Amino acid sequence: MLVRSLVFRLKDPLPNEAKFLMEDFRLAVNNTIRFGMQTGATSRNSLTKLAYKDFRKEHPNMYSQHLVSAFEVAGSILKNHRRRLRKGFPSQVPFVRRLFMKAENQAYKLDRENGIIDLPIMAGLHIHLRLDMSDYHRRYLDDESLSLGSLTLLPDKVIVTIRKHAPKPYAPASVLSFDTNERSLDGVLAKDDNIEIVVKAEFPEVSVIQDRHHQRRRRLQKKKSHDRRTSRRLCAREGMREHHRIDYRMHEVANAVLSFAEEQKSMIVLEDLTGIKPHKGKKLNRRISMWPRRKLHQIIEYKAAWQGIPIIKVDPRYSSRKCQMCGRIQDSRKGTEFVCGCGWHVDRHINASINLLQSAASEKAAGGLRFDPGAFQHDVVMVLCGPGRVVRPEPNGTSGIRVMA
Ligand SMILES: [Zn+2]
Numbered sequence: 001m002l003v004r005s006l007v008f009r010l011k012d013p014l015p016n017e018a019k020f021l022m023e024d025f026r027l028a029v030n031n032t033i034r035f036g037m038q039t040g041a042t043s044r045n046s047l048t049k050l051a052y053k054d055f056r057k058e059h060p061n062m063y064s065q066h067l068v069s070a071f072e073v074a075g076s077i078l079k080n081h082r083r084r085l086r087k088g089f090p091s092q093v094p095f096v097r098r099l100f101m102k103a104e105n106q107a108y109k110l111d112r113e114n115g116i117i118d119l120p121i122m123a124g125l126h127i128h129l130r131l132d133m134s135d136y137h138r139r140y141l142d143d144e145s146l147s148l149g150s151l152t153l154l155p156d157k158v159i160v161t162i163r164k165h166a167p168k169p170y171a172p173a174s175v176l177s178f179d180t181n182e183r184s185l186d187g188v189l190a191k192d193d194n195i196e197i198v199v200k201a202e203f204p205e206v207s208v209i210q211d212r213h214h215q216r217r218r219r220l221q222k223k224k225s226h227d228r229r230t231s232r233r234l235c236a237r238e239g240m241r242e243h244h245r246i247d248y249r250m251h252e253v254a255n256a257v258l259s260f261a262e263e264q265k266s267m268i269v270l271e272d273l274t275g276i277k278p279h280k281g282k283k284l285n286r287r288i289s290m291w292p293r294r295k296l297h298q299i300i301e302y303k304a305a306w307q308g309i310p311i312i313k314v315d316p317r318y319s320s321r322k323c324q325m326c327g328r329i330q331d332s333r334k335g336t337e338f339v340c341g342c343g344w345h346v347d348r349h350i351n352a353s354i355n356l357l358q359s360a361a362s363e364k365a366a367g368g369l370r371f372d373p374g375a376f377q378h379d380v381v382m383v384l385c386g387p388g389r390v391v392r393p394e395p396n397g398t399s400g401i402r403v404m405a
Helices: 016-039 044-058 064-086 135-142 205-223 228-263 282-287 291-307 348-362
Strands: 002-009 101-103 109-111 116-122 125-130 147-153 157-164 174-180 184-191 194-202 266-271 311-314 337-339 345-347 381-385 399-404
Touching: 002 135, 002 291, 016 044, 016 064, 016 101, 016 116, 016 125, 016 147, 044 064, 064 101, 116 147, 174 194, 174 228, 174 291, 174 348, 184 348, 194 228, 194 348, 205 228, 205 291, 228 266, 228 291, 228 381, 266 291, 266 348, 291 311, 311 348, 337 348, 345 348
Parallel strands: 174 266, 194 381, 266 311
Antiparallel strands: 002 157, 101 147, 109 116, 116 125, 147 157, 174 184, 184 194, 337 345, 381 399
């Protein structure tokens, strides 16, 4: 089951009943957490068994489904807390400050056509929330194959999760393999035993964004060194901004790659980045942090599953150092050109992506693909996604296919 969340703004100010409901919900969650800490219970069932009667007395009017949902939220908070303790991370006794409430799909109704939520507060009292619907929202709500999941109500917005069964991936007619680099995805498209074209999706501004935010954080730390709390808060805010901006860009890159893959009915091959550690040295570590690349993979994998695009991940060992013609492994990975004693030379990233393609082929997941790596024009690059703007990226700024010679 695949899940996606839709965020809606509300057309009207939140009614007071909803505010009271959120306050009651938060109270119920916090009470349950305290209760769970005292008794050691974590599962929703045991928390419900232990706590339901007492809470019913304290909140006699609360819709019982909401109360059960509060137990569930408390249970998962407790579980996370215990997991952190088990792993040796510091974790304070959890306490929910944020005002919110969560309802499972049987505890609310959504009029998908008109965008109106019917939320019961207590017996005989329902509130109606009018959602601000955009075309984006309609596209999902109009799709009958998607079912509704839980609803989260916050003071200024509503989050509705939608679910669907993962579609069966299509049978691939080609293979698109990518080497993931700090500033780009570099790949090749192989079809009918031939490598057809070199493709590229660029995101050079991501490391610029990382760099800029890093410097800003350093400045903040210096300036606010007398006030660690403010400094930490401001740095956290900087961090969130950085994440949002990189996230946004990664979504653009993923969309460009996936729409090309779908057009070519390709299977996507990516390297398995888990377990890859950045090089030693603090300065370098930050500069080539693995985070944006892992994030990009997550987005591509998730969207591919949603759209039914087949995808596999292969072990990237030696992919950047092995000659894909003769199989010799080089010591160094310096320089932009891969030059081998056998006479083969090609862009280093392209060499790596062909190696990944070969690994995928030998894992037979690619359907016994054979190809002749020597026979392709590697000076023609198809740019799936060009560099974005370093300043705040705008929608529909950069995608589109452009062929560079
Ligand atoms: Zn060679």
